[in-house]
Amino acid sequence: MNVCPSVAMAFMGVSLLESCSSGGEDEVDNGGGSNNQGYTVSGNTVVITLSHSTFSTLNSNGWMNFSAQKMLLLKIDSSTYRAFTNSCPHQGVTTKWSYNSSQDKFKCGEHNNSFPTDCTTKGTAGSSPLKCFTSSFSGGKLTVTKS
Ligand code: FES
Secondary structure (H helix, E strand, O other), rough: OOOOHHHHHHHHOHHHHHOOOOOOOOOOOOOOOOOHHHHHEEEEEEEEOOOOHHHHHHHHHHHEEEHHHHHHEEEOOOOOOEEEHHHHHEEEOOOEEEEOOOOOOEEEEOOOOEEOOOOOOOHHHHHOOOEEEEEEEEOEEEEEEEO
């Protein structure tokens, strides 16, 4: 007879919290991978599952600083997204970004320079354009190639 040990133990008055499921794949993420965080990385390519909670800010605010992968993400519409480096072209600060939707510009609060999102127009103070990454959207996933 094939009886689950914890069920058998329960009959004997022993209480166990352990279940009898056989799989181990859904155990707690140990932080070593990115599979449970809504994206996967393979070399320079990042594949993002946009419905994952990690990207809820992108959906609600229209943009986010995806700092784990050093990129800014911008939602143009439900099937059009752009990705940029999050390293400010001025002096490389990565954490002071905001987005002005009426001007369609990212602003770095470190020295208040702003950058158009067309990948070619220079920022204020003569700074280089904000570098774009190649991206494509299909089936709810955004694929970004960092280069
Ligand atoms: S580092 Fe961003 S504006 Fe100076």
